[in-house]
Amino acid sequence: MDIxxxxxxxxxxxxxxxxxxxxxxxxxxxxxxxxYTPGVAEPCLAIQKEPSLSFELxxxxxxxxxxxxxxxxxxxxxxxxxxxxxxxxxxxxxxxxFGDVDAIPLCVRSKDTDEIVKAIxxxxxSFGGINLEDISAPRCFEIERKLKEVCDIPVFHDDQHGxxxxxxxxxxxxxxxxxxxxxxxxxIINGAGSAGTAIxxxxxxAGVKNLILCDKEGAITAxxxxxxxxxxxxxxxxxxxxxxxxxxxVIVGADVFIGVxxxxxxxxxxxxxxxxxxxxxxxxxxVPEIYPNEAKEAGARVACSGRSDFPNQINNVLAFPxxxxxxxxxxxxxxxxDMNIAAAxxxxxxxxxxxxxxxYVIPSPFDKRVCPAIAKAxxxxxxxxxxxxx
Numbered sequence: 133m134d135i136x137x138x139x140x141x142x143x144x145x146x147x148x149x150x151x152x153x154x155x156x157x158x159x160x161x162x163x164x165x166x167x168y169t170p171g172v173a174e175p176c177l178a179i180q181k182e183p184s185l186s187f188e189l190x191x192x193x194x195x196x197x198x199x200x201x202x203x204x205x206x207x208x209x210x211x212x213x214x215x216x217x218x219x220x221x222x223x224x225x226x227x228x229x230f231g232d233v234d235a236i237p238l239c240v241r242s243k244d245t246d247e248i249v250k251a252i253x254x255x256x257x258s259f260g261g262i263n264l265e266d267i268s269a270p271r272c273f274e275i276e277r278k279l280k281e282v283c284d285i286p287v288f289h290d291d292q293h294g295x296x297x298x299x300x301x302x303x304x305x306x307x308x309x310x311x312x313x314x315x316x317x318x319x320i321i322n323g324a325g326s327a328g329t330a331i332x333x334x335x336x337x338a339g340v341k342n343l344i345l346c347d348k349e350g351a352i353t354a355x356x357x358x359x360x361x362x363x364x365x366x367x368x369x370x371x372x373x374x375x376x377x378x379x380x381x382v383i384v385g386a387d388v389f390i391g392v393x394x395x396x397x398x399x400x401x402x403x404x405x406x407x408x409x410x411x412x413x414x415x416x417x418x419v420p421e422i423y424p425n426e427a428k429e430a431g432a433r434v435a436c437s438g439r440s441d442f443p444n445q446i447n448n449v450l451a452f453p454x455x456x457x458x459x460x461x462x463x464x465x466x467x468x469x470d471m472n473i474a475a476a477x478x479x480x481x482x483x484x485x486x487x488x489x490x491x492y493v494i495p496s497p498f499d500k501r502v503c504p505a506i507a508k509a510x511x512x513x514x515x516x517x518x519x520x521x522x
Contacts, residue, residue, distance in 0.1 A: 149221040196235045196261040198223045203268040213239035231453025231503050245271050249278045256283045260460050264289040269326040270362050286459045286467040292330030294448035297472050299331050300338055301479035305493040306434040310409040314339040318386045321345045322379055323393030337469045344371045350378045395419035400430035409433040415446050434490050443491035450497050454506025462511045462520035471513045478509035
């Protein structure tokens with residue numbers, strides 16, 4: 133069987149990738165009276181007097197809601213909330229396996245931004261964090277922004293920020309390998325959706341000065357007017373030289389290409405027009421903008437993709453379990469860009485100078501050092517920023 137057939141068969145066998153298990157024993161009348169009635173009334177009354185005790189007397193402290201509306205599921209598009217459930221269950225399984233975080237999938241049958249925000253805000257008191265997943269742009273930006281305004285727990289859109297963190301980690305090491313740095317590198321991002329927007333903003337926050345975002349129409353520039361408010365915002369903070377034209381036009385002389393767009397949109401000729409020792413992150417899935425081996429043949433010094441069958445896989449699972457682990461451990465009120473940068477640098481720093489090479493600029497998701505390193509960096513940054521409640 134190929135991977136599609138195997139996946140369908142295994143999902144039939146599993147009947148769900150996650151389950152709930154009891155931490156409290158309920159095997160006799162005495163245990164029942166402590167775990168449930170009448171004993172359970174005492175923690176209820178304690179929480180009524182002091183709601184923050186819900187983090188100490190329930191599993192809330194370690195539980196995250198993984199939420200989608202089913203409008204942008206993987207590369208499948210708007211397939212609906214129920215159809216998104218296998219992905220949300222998979223995300224919950226990754227939370228548990230990589231970060232020991234309990235996660236619950238919640239698929240919302242609505243495309244109304246305010247309705248979704250209201251629903252999530254009403255049940256947020258049951259969770260220690262909110263992970264938004266596979267929600268189409270630009271609605272995902274507004275949903276996250278509004279939730280951050282009304283929730284006192286971390287709200288994190290992994291398609292945006294998880295991707296950005298791993299890209300920054302890999303880029304930091306790739307630039308280190310070729311003797312360049314964030315501040316002076318010319319970076320091109322192709323694809324101005326949720327991931328491209330978040331990558332751009334995080335790279336700017338981390339020190340990149342010369343960054344151009346391209347959408348289907350070409351370079352985003354302050355010389356144009358956009359109906360999309362996200363593009364208007366981006367046009368003001370990117371493309372300092374106000375270059376216009378297609379990807380082929382603006383990539384000339386660039387040090388870095390980052391693709392979160394579509395298959396086969398980057399050509400060998402474009403790579404050859406880049407600066408010396410070009411770095412290529414071609415992350416469209418399953419077919420990248422250019423395959424890593426083709427990028428290397430065209431002259432790329434470092435080639436990364438979203439695929440597991442090539443070196444240097446840019447995979448969100450590197451980031452989000454550790455980020456939430458760190459945020460939950462200190463009961464953080466929010467996850468900020470500074471915390472995301474701390475996470476990215478923690479990932480990058482796991483690869484020593486002796487280990488760093490063209491095919492190893494980012495650790496494997498199965499490297500057991502990753503989650504603890506990120507969790508510590510995020511927790512420390514939350515304390516430094518005054519966002520920790522512990």
